[in-house]
Amino acid sequence: MELQDRRGIETDVYQPAEDSQLLADAVCERLGRDAGDTAEKRRTVLEVGTGSGYVADRIAEATDARVIASDLNPHAVRQARERGLETVRADLVSPFVDGAFDAVAFNPPYLPTEPDTEWDDWMERALSGGEDGxxxxxxxxxxVGRVLAPDGVVYLLVSSLTDVDAVAERAGEAGFSAAAVADHSFPFETLTVLELFR
Known part of the structure; x- marks a missing residue:
């Protein structure tokens, strides 16, 4: 019974893939690089949509930050907690207080999906970004701006399938400047990590 339960959790939770690794590498490199110059900054990090907890775990290992992992999926929260991460079940940033985080990382559901092809389960929610991604x-x-400290930054993974320029424009409307800090190309898409700052 234990094995069946564990397998059920794994099929309901997004497991690390190339996008997870790209985001983790970029955040660890950026936060690690800044640590020497700004020892008092970037000390509390939130990963939204943590899935298995892979990215949050990497950040916790590579930096001295307190890392909070959050997800709407209760199976993901359980799996991240099993990694030893501090976890919260949350819809995006809704339960967190204003100005709480020096950095927020997010690998969102970004695959464009037609409404008539969607199905209602946790894995679909982890992948589907709606019609435009x-x-x-x-x-x-x-x-996200509400929960950022004054000098806080956001690391957002986006796909060329979702129109990176449109995401950067939308970030600008929300008061952020955007810079691409990492990318990786595949035959069918390019993944980009945007650093958003005010």
Whole structure:
């Protein structure tokens, strides 16, 4: 019974893939690089949509930051907690207080999906970004600024399938400047990590 339960959790939780690794590498490099110059900054990090907890775990290992992992999926929260991470079940940044985080990382659901081909389960929610791929990205951009410390930054993974320029424009409307800090190309898409700052 234990094995079946564990397998059920794994099929309901997004597991690390190339996008996870790209985001983790970029955040660890950026936060690690800044640590010497700004010892008092970037000390509390939130990973939204943590899935298995891979990215949050990498950040915790590579930096001295307190890392909070959050996800709406209760199976993901359980799996991240099993990694020893401090976890919160949350819809984007809704339960967190204003100005709480020096950095926020997010690998959102970004695959464009036609409404008639969607199915209602946790894995679909982890992958589907709606018709334009930005169904979750847009409300995240509208709300994330509230939980950032004054010099806080956001690391957002986006795909060429979601139109990176449109995401950067939407970030600008939310008060952020955007810079691409990492990318990786595949035959069918390019993944980019945007650093958003005010």
């Amino acid at each position: 930005r169904e979750i990205i847009d409300p995240f951009l509208e709300s």
